[in-house]
Amino acid sequence: MAKARKFPESIDRAANGFCPGCGHGVAIRLIAECLEELEQDKNLIYGIGVGCSSLLGGILETDRRHCSHGRAGAVCTGVKRVNPDNLVIAYQGDGDAYSIGLAETTAAAYRNENITVFIINNTNYGMTGGQMSHTTMPGQVTTTSPHGRNCDITGYPMKFPEIVASQFNAAYVARGAINTVPQINKTRTYIKNALEAQMNKEGYSVVEILSTCPTNWGMSPVDAKKRLTDELIPYYPLGELKAREVK
Amino acid sequence: MEKVLTRPNRCKQCGLCVAACPTKSISFSDDINASGCNYTIINYDNCIGCAACYVVCPDGVYEVLGDK
Amino acid sequence: MGDMIKGNEAIAEAAIRAGARFYAGYPITPSTEIMEYLSYRLDEVGGSFVQAESEIAGINMVIGAASCGVRAFTASSGPGISLKQEGMTTLSDEELPAVVINMVRYGNGIGTLLTAQCDYLRETRGGGNGDYRCIVLCPSSIQEAVELVGLAFDLAEKYRMVSVLMSEGALGQMMEPCELPEMKEPKRYSWGFDGKYTNKLIGIFDRDSMKESVLLNEKYNKVKENEQRWESGYIEDADYVFVSYGLPGRSTMGAVEQLRNEGHKVGFIRPITAWPFPDKAFKEVNPNVNGFISIEANATGQMVDDVALTVKRVMKSDISVYCNPHVYGIPSMKSIKEDYHKVVAGELKEVY
Numbered sequence: 001m002a003k004a005r006k007f008p009e010s011i012d013r014a015a016n017g018f019c020p021g022c023g024h025g026v027a028i029r030l031i032a033e034c035l036e037e038l039e040q041d042k043n044l045i046y047g048i049g050v051g052c053s054s055l056l057g058g059i060l061e062t063d064r065r066h067c068s069h070g071r072a073g074a075v076c077t078g079v080k081r082v083n084p085d086n087l088v089i090a091y092q093g094d095g096d097a098y099s100i101g102l103a104e105t106t107a108a109a110y111r112n113e114n115i116t117v118f119i120i121n122n123t124n125y126g127m128t129g130g131q132m133s134h135t136t137m138p139g140q141v142t143t144t145s146p147h148g149r150n151c152d153i154t155g156y157p158m159k160f161p162e163i164v165a166s167q168f169n170a171a172y173v174a175r176g177a178i179n180t181v182p183q184i185n186k187t188r189t190y191i192k193n194a195l196e197a198q199m200n201k202e203g204y205s206v207v208e209i210l211s212t213c214p215t216n217w218g219m220s221p222v223d224a225k226k227r228l229t230d231e232l233i234p235y236y237p238l239g240e241l242k243a244r245e246v247k
Numbered sequence: 248m249e250k251v252l253t254r255p256n257r258c259k260q261c262g263l264c265v266a267a268c269p270t271k272s273i274s275f276s277d278d279i280n281a282s283g284c285n286y287t288i289i290n291y292d293n294c295i296g297c298a299a300c301y302v303v304c305p306d307g308v309y310e311v312l313g314d315k
Numbered sequence: 316m317g318d319m320i321k322g323n324e325a326i327a328e329a330a331i332r333a334g335a336r337f338y339a340g341y342p343i344t345p346s347t348e349i350m351e352y353l354s355y356r357l358d359e360v361g362g363s364f365v366q367a368e369s370e371i372a373g374i375n376m377v378i379g380a381a382s383c384g385v386r387a388f389t390a391s392s393g394p395g396i397s398l399k400q401e402g403m404t405t406l407s408d409e410e411l412p413a414v415v416i417n418m419v420r421y422g423n424g425i426g427t428l429l430t431a432q433c434d435y436l437r438e439t440r441g442g443g444n445g446d447y448r449c450i451v452l453c454p455s456s457i458q459e460a461v462e463l464v465g466l467a468f469d470l471a472e473k474y475r476m477v478s479v480l481m482s483e484g485a486l487g488q489m490m491e492p493c494e495l496p497e498m499k500e501p502k503r504y505s506w507g508f509d510g511k512y513t514n515k516l517i518g519i520f521d522r523d524s525m526k527e528s529v530l531l532n533e534k535y536n537k538v539k540e541n542e543q544r545w546e547s548g549y550i551e552d553a554d555y556v557f558v559s560y561g562l563p564g565r566s567t568m569g570a571v572e573q574l575r576n577e578g579h580k581v582g583f584i585r586p587i588t589a590w591p592f593p594d595k596a597f598k599e600v601n602p603n604v605n606g607f608i609s610i611e612a613n614a615t616g617q618m619v620d621d622v623a624l625t626v627k628r629v630m631k632s633d634i635s636v637y638c639n640p641h642v643y644g645i646p647s648m649k650s651i652k653e654d655y656h657k658v659v660a661g662e663l664k665e666v667y
Contacts, residue, residue, distance in 0.1 A: 025305020078379020
């Protein structure tokens with residue numbers, strides 16, 4: 001029998017506004033659980049992206065800035081430089097972080113800013129109705145790739161964590177997923193590692209979390225998880241792409 | 248003895264817990280909550296308190312009481 | 316009297332002395348020296364300096380620092396300020412103070428490196444979306460610039476809005492004697508982020524735009540009533556009044572002195588705040604004035620619109636308003652005197 005599990009108080013002030021079965025709800029809960037365990041839930045400043053990620057703001061009772069679209073990397077840099085002892089977290093989707101925000105997301109990683117970035121990757125622009133994003137899969141039908149994504153002219157899905165892990169001087173890089181109970185539990189440890197890397201001033205930490213978008217994928221939440229397992233995970237490898245240095 | 252408590256008003260009827268429960272203890276009620284969703288109910292005779300429902304639920308419906 | 320100092324360095328040092336402790340920006344001629352100076356000076360005073368990857372990133376870093384209650388600023392020129400517009404409207408929406416310095420250079424698009432006053436309409440109207448205004452301060456000397464930097468921060472904080480120091484390329488590059496102000500002890504605004512959520516926020520889905528619009532208008536009306544600044548001379552009996560700001564304003568004042576010595580009844584109004592525009596100055600002008608002459612360094616005449624609107628609001632509608640847009644540079648006193656003679660001779664047609 002399992003140990004007691006109670007929904008984190010720090011995000012319980014209201015029901016969240018996400019669609020039924022959306023992966024954001026799980027990701028947010030994992031982050032809140034880790035923050036409470038690390039006793040950082042009252043030492044926290046969020047930089048929130050535009051898109052479905054902005055719905056996070058509706059359930060938080062913390063210092064937070066809803067950033068202009070894609071700019072969380074820059075806003076969090078400004079915050080952390082002047083408030084180095086607060087935990088500074090960017091919470092964004094794949095559209096916010098990798099399309100319009102690519103420069104700011106990359107530059108914060110490039111400079112090894114001591115912040116933690118969580119990017120919820122569901123292979124489309126969710127809030128605006130399901131357009132193609134930088135992580136949309138080859139052949140994936142979206143509202144702006146109606147015949148399926150043609151990667152020859154639109155580019156192949158981007159693997160940002162791989163770029164950071166192989167090219168930049170960052171502290172911790174991981175990719176998790178919310179498709180199964182074991183995978184959710186593993187993702188939780190990645191999140192905790194990322195936050196601890198910041199707390200110990202090791203440098204930049206990022207966790208990309210593969211997620212589902214039942215509404216725009218046109219699937220039930222259960223089938224959406226199957227797509228995540230069968231189609232996304234083979235392309236986007238899970239695990240710690242850059243582990244924390246053992247000092 | 249109930250090992251899991253629920254908050255039916257939070258349920259969005261997404262069905263992830265129904266699929267995740269290893270003992271098939273979760274089903275949808277005939278009743279609806281204020282959001283118009285058939286909220287989940289637990290068959291406590293089958294429930295083993297593994298917390299899979301808590302882990303997969305995006306909406307904080309479940310609380311697992313755990314070992315005393 | 317003060318030592319000789321380069322304009323851009325004086326402006327940067329003035330910000331430090333006003334207690335600014337965060338700068339993020341991107342190099343762009345003719346403002347780059349501000350950033351280069353701060354790259355070592357901020358360290359000396361325990362502040363934070365970031366050379367941002369872009370102008371957009373720079374203003375967003377300023378948003379982050381300002382959110383935490385720190386006096387934060389950035390500097391650029393016209394094209395860079397164009398990129399920052401999303402940040403300016405965001406700062407205004409979140410009611411965060413910040414100072415944005417524009418060392419204006421002439422031209423549309425990438426423009427040129429010529430000193431000019433072609434961003435007047437953009438700075439006073441705002442190039443970002445929505446109903447916001449920024450306080451716009453226009454120095455005509457390095458000494459004045461240094462004083463306006465401190466005022467920019469104070470006003471930004473007092474009203475929780477953006478202050479723009481709208482200067483000109485030439486002022487940043489030139490050297491003049493200047494007395495720098497005393498070093499002010501930096502302190503954080505009480506409502507900045509501390510990580511503990513000491514100051515509660517309204518959720519983004521809980522905002523009431525109707526209520527906010529009432530407060531927005533109240534704020535801007537207060538600024539318009541209380542923060543107009545200008546310099547004027549010889550206006551009570553003037554037949555013609557020049558209106559000019561910044562370095563052209565300085566030449567204009569000199570031209571007026573010379574014209575008066577030659578027996579011509581002219582006066583000047585030199586706006587120091589472009590927003591709020593100093594309409595109170597116009598209330599003191601000779602009610603029988605024949606006309607106003609706007610002297611500006613741009614191509615199409617921009618401030619002339621505000622002169623005409625103000626004359627209509629504060630005086631009578633049928634007073635002529637003229638403009639000679641000198642395109643770029645700093646018009647000489649000689650050319651401004653020629654503008655006056657052209658107006659009197661009927662060779663320069665009125666704009667309004």
